[in-house]
Structures are given as C-alpha cells and as structure tokens.
Amino acid sequence: MCETHGRNLRRIVTEADWRDTYVEAESPMENGFYVTELEKRRAATWADALSAFLTSHVDYKGLLARFANDDGDEFELPLTDAWGETYSRKQYARALALQRQMGGGERPSGGEAVAAWGSPATAMLTFTASSVPNGERLPPVEHTDALHDAFSYDGVRDTLRNTMEYHLGLDADEWGYWLQAEPHGMGGDGSGMNACYSHLHVGVYFDAADLDLEVVGPEFERVIDKHVEECEYASFSAHDYRNTDYLNDSDGCISLNAGVENMGSYLAAYMGGYTEELLDKPVEYLAWGAIYWSAARRRTSRSKIVTEAIKADACEQRAESSESNQTDAHGEAVVWNDGRGPDVVCACCNSGWAIDQDRLDEPV
DNA sequence: GCTCAACTTGCATGGCCCTG
DNA sequence: CAGGGCCATGCAAGTTGAGC
Numbered sequence: 001m002c003e004t005h006g007r008n009l010r011r012i013v014t015e016a017d018w019r020d021t022y023v024e025a026e027s028p029m030e031n032g033f034y035v036t037e038l039e040k041r042r043a044a045t046w047a048d049a050l051s052a053f054l055t056s057h058v059d060y061k062g063l064l065a066r067f068a069n070d071d072g073d074e075f076e077l078p079l080t081d082a083w084g085e086t087y088s089r090k091q092y093a094r095a096l097a098l099q100r101q102m103g104g105g106e107r108p109s110g111g112e113a114v115a116a117w118g119s120p121a122t123a124m125l126t127f128t129a130s131s132v133p134n135g136e137r138l139p140p141v142e143h144t145d146a147l148h149d150a151f152s153y154d155g156v157r158d159t160l161r162n163t164m165e166y167h168l169g170l171d172a173d174e175w176g177y178w179l180q181a182e183p184h185g186m187g188g189d190g191s192g193m194n195a196c197y198s199h200l201h202v203g204v205y206f207d208a209a210d211l212d213l214e215v216v217g218p219e220f221e222r223v224i225d226k227h228v229e230e231c232e233y234a235s236f237s238a239h240d241y242r243n244t245d246y247l248n249d250s251d252g253c254i255s256l257n258a259g260v261e262n263m264g265s266y267l268a269a270y271m272g273g274y275t276e277e278l279l280d281k282p283v284e285y286l287a288w289g290a291i292y293w294s295a296a297r298r299r300t301s302r303s304k305i306v307t308e309a310i311k312a313d314a315c316e317q318r319a320e321s322s323e324s325n326q327t328d329a330h331g332e333a334v335v336w337n338d339g340r341g342p343d344v345v346c347a348c349c350n351s352g353w354a355i356d357q358d359r360l361d362e363p364v
Numbered sequence: 365g366c367t368c369a370a371c372t373t374g375c376a377t378g379g380c381c382c383t384g
Numbered sequence: 385c386a387g388g389g390c391c392a393t394g395c396a397a398g399t400t401g402a403g404c
Binding site: 148151152153157161172179296297298301302303304340341 | 395396397398399400401
Binding site: 081082155158162296299300301304339340 | 370374375
C-alpha cells in the first residue's frame with residue numbers, strides 16, 4: 001500500500017509488477033535522468049483498497065471551503081469528492097442536457113431547446129474484457145488499465161474517429177461521444193464471473209441526416225474488431241456481432257437508435273439510478289469504485305463536441321434563471337477563440353456549440 | 365489510417381505565512 | 385518552531401488538429 005501523504009493508493013498491483021519498476025529504476029537511465037529516491041509501492045488487496053476508499057470518502061463529510069469577496073463577506077461551501085450525491089447529480093444533469101441539445105426539449109429553467117442536428121442518431125458500443133482469461137484471475141487494476149488503454153492510447157478511439165469522419169464522411173462537429181465506465185454484476189444480472197470488474201460504454205452521437213442507418217451499423221464493426229485486437233483480455237466471442245440486428249437488438253456490443261432518447265435515458269438512468277449516498281450503493285459498485293479511486297482512472301470522459309453542448313445548455317439555463325446574474329442568452333454575444341474547436345464562441349461560456357461560425361471574421 | 369505533441373479537463377490538496 | 389489560518393494551483397488521464 002502506498003502511504004504518501006494520505007493520497008490515494010496509486011495502484012493495486014502484483015509484487016512482480018513492482019519488481020519490474022524497481023529494477024528498471026536502478027539501472028542507468030538513457031535520457032539523462034538519474035534516480036535520487038526510490039519509493040516502494042506495494043500491492044494492496046482489493047479489500048484494503050475498498051476500506052481506504054470508503055474511509056477517504058467519509059473524511060469529506062462536514063468539510064467546508066470558506067470563500068470571501070473584497071468587501072470581507074464570507075460564505076462556506078461543503079467540499080465534496082467525486083463519489084457523493086453532488087457529483088452524481090451533476091453527471092445526471094449533464095446527460096439530460098446533452099439529450100436536450102441534440103434532440104430538443106424543455107430546460108429546467110423553462111426555455112425550449114432546439115435540436116442542433118437535423119437527424120440526431122446514436123450508437124452504443126460496449127467494450128468488455130475477461131477477468132479470468134485462460135482461467136487465471138486478473139488483478140482488477142490491470143484489467144481496467146487494459147480496457148482504457150486500448151481505447152485511449154492503443155487506437156480504438158482513433159478507429160472510431162476514422163469510422164465517423166472517413167468511412168461515414170461526417171465533419172468533426174457532426175459527431176461526438178460520451179464514454180462511461182460501469183461495473184459488471186449490478187443487481188445480480190448474471191455476469192457473476194466478472195462481477196465488480198469494469199466495462200466501457202461508448203455512446204456515440206451523430207447527425208444521420210445524410211446517412212442510412214442500415215449502412216452505418218456494420219461500419220462500427222471495425223471499432224469492435226480493433227478493441228478485440230488491442231485489448232489483451234478481450235475476446236471476439238464476447239463481442240460477437242454476427243447475427244445482431246443493430247437497429248432492433250439492444251443487448252449486443254453494437255446498438256443503434258434513430259434518435260437520442262434511448263441513449264439519453266440510458267445515461268440518465270445510470271447516473272440518476274445511483275444518486276444515493278455512496279455507502280448505500282450495492283457492494284459491486286463499491287468494489288468497482290475502489291478500482292477507479294485507487295488507480296486514478298477516470299470513469300467518464302467526453303469528446304469536445306459533447307462537452308461544448310453541455311456547456312451551452314448550462315449557459316442558456318443561467319440566462320433564463322433569476323438566480324443567475326447572466327442576462328445574455330447563449331451565443332447572444334460572441335468572441336473569437338484561437339484555441340481548438342470552433343473559432344466563434346459564446347462570450348459567456350466560451351462554447352461554440354450551435355453558434356454560426358460566419359458571424360465573425362478572423363482577426364488580423 | 366497512423367502518429368504525436370499540443371491541448372483540455374477530471375479529480376484533487378499542499379504549502380506559505382503569521383503568531384505566540 | 386509548532387500550530388492555525390488562508391490561498392490557489394497541480395497532476396496526469398484523456399482528446400484532437402494536423403502532418404504524413
């Protein structure tokens with residue numbers, strides 16, 4: 001167990017894993033680095049990690065941050081970690097906001113969101129890996145690392161991008177995704193062998209105005225193939241998409257919908273279904289949470305487009321709400337942004353979502 | 365379709381300064 | 385130099401534009 005300053009256990013690793021790191025650190029380094037200090041990181045048991053995780057979470061209870069303005073007025077806000085109700089509710093609100101921006105709908109603040117795309121559609125991709133490949137049980141962090149690394153670093157996301165932008169011919173602003181890691185075995189769903197281990201859902205949102213969904217479905221097979229190829233513990237038998245009706249079957253590793261409602265409500269149900277206090281969650285969720293907490297992995301990540309859409313929804317709500325000082329609607333005032341993504345962005349929230357890019361000329 | 369470095373963001377507290 | 389008050393940033397995981 002790693003004890004530095006009460007930070008998270010960094011890894012739940014095997015002793016062999018540590019030895020590799022240790023030996024490498026002792027040998028001469030190639031790039032001019034030299035070792036001044038060695039810190040041993042021991043493997044921890046899953047049970048110890050779970051205990052440390054829950055203890056850390058409980059430590060936040062009653063913790064306040066105090067703020068003050070220039071006039072000396074002070075106020076306090078409760079500090080939270082990423083495992084409490086506040087966090088869950090925020091993710092839940094983001095899922096609903098995204099659904100509104102893509103498909104239209106009423107905002108909590110009263111206004112009506114206009115669907116941004118002509119024909120929004122979604123695809124849900126599910127990536128799994130065996131926790132007992134070849135009959136031997138894997139340390140949970142190695143299993144989780146393999147899943148995420150395949151997607152983020154070993155080309156699965158790149159293949160998804162190629163599929164959307166090259167094979168389907170969409171522009172970069174006509175598709176986006178929400179990646180959500182989830183535990184196996186919630187509610188005794190029969191995935192016994194992998195219970196408490198993680199799997200990934202990648203919710204892909206795209207504008208299908210010029211596309212035939214019957215043709216789109218098979219295009220995602222290359223993404224699944226890439227995952228099976230890159231992820232050491234993934235097998236094709238667990239991702240067998242043959243004999244799947246992508247538009248009508250929802251339990252395969254590829255599932256399409258001509259609309260955003262299913263995806264939105266799926267994400268919202270997942271987020272909203274577990275908004276209770278952490279200690280009240282099922283043990284499978286807690287064990288799974290201990291993996292992410294100790295390994296410093298992110299459970300959720302979104303592409304830029306999706307993040308911008310959510311930001312814009314919040315911006316519109318602030319403009320409508322009497323509780324906010326903001327009076328300009330999203331996009332009412334715009335500024336030029338030289339950074340990544342859209343050039344013309346809202347002056348209030350910096351998001352370029354649903355903003356006509358011809359409204360400003362590039363400054364000299 | 366691959367690669368990579370620049371860029372963004374999810375998640376999170378460390379450390380300086382003053383007083384006694 | 386211990387202890388309390390107070391303030392703002394850091395780390396690294398993950399995303400993307402652009403070159404090839």
